[in-house]
Amino acid sequence: MFFSAALPLACLPSQPVQAVEGGSATLQCSLDPPVDLSSTAVEWNRGHTRYVHVYRSRRDDPDSQMLQYRDRTALNHGDLSRGVSTLTISNVSLSDNGSYEVYLPQRGVRCSTHLTVAAERRNRVLGVLIPAAFVIAIVWILVKLGVIRKF
Ligand SMILES: *[C@@H]1O[C@H](CO)[C@@H](O)[C@H](O)[C@H]1NC(C)=O
Numbered sequence: 001m002f003f004s005a006a007l008p009l010a011c012l013p014s015q016p017v018q019a020v021e022g023g024s025a026t027l028q029c030s031l032d033p034p035v036d037l038s039s040t041a042v043e044w045n046r047g048h049t050r051y052v053h054v055y056r057s058r059r060d061d062p063d064s065q066m067l068q069y070r071d072r073t074a075l076n077h078g079d080l081s082r083g084v085s086t087l088t089i090s091n092v093s094l095s096d097n098g099s100y101e102v103y104l105p106q107r108g109v110r111c112s113t114h115l116t117v118a119a120e121r122r123n124r125v126l127g128v129l130i131p132a133a134f135v136i137a138i139v140w141i142l143v144k145l146g147v148i149r150k151f
């Protein structure tokens with residue numbers, strides 16, 4: 001495989017991912033051609049230097065990741081041998097919203113994908129309040145119009 005380092009290597013991100021606060025999100029980038037990444041350094045970053053998850057020397061390196069991602073990230077090691085970098089972030093929070101980059105320092109290859117985080121609790125409350133307010137408004141109008149008699 002002496003040629004592989006010289007071959008142009010494309011990094012293809014998955015579609016942007018959506019997640020709900022407290023849920024989990026799986027971000028993915030695939031290499032074309034699918035070179036084996038298991039003995040290569042693989043970084044997931046926000047910006048160029050803020051480490052979300054670092055894999056080097058054939059293992060995860062949790063000491064270098066940002067504190068906010070500690071114990072929340074999992075890199076799929078099986079996928080690395082197929083040239084795919086799959087990162088699962090659990091207990092997603094609103095501050096996780098934004099773009100994420102895969103960087104392969106030895107190959108100078110990078111690509112980025114986007115995670116959109118939705119606030120769950122607020123949506124759930126609004127999802128109940130808005131229809132309830134609508135029903136109350138309709139009843140009030142019908143009472144005013146005399147369609148429904150006052151009790
Ligand atoms: C999930 O994250 C929130 C902060 O964003 C934290 O308060 C909570 O304890 C975490 N839950 C779990 C199960 O780790």
Ligand SMILES: *[C@@H]1O[C@H](CO)[C@@H](O)[C@H](O)[C@H]1NC(C)=O
Pocket residue numbers: 094097098099116117
């Ligand atoms: C999430 O990020 C996108 C783009 O980076 C931004 O447009 C959007 O407003 C962000 N959402 C929240 C809830 O911060």
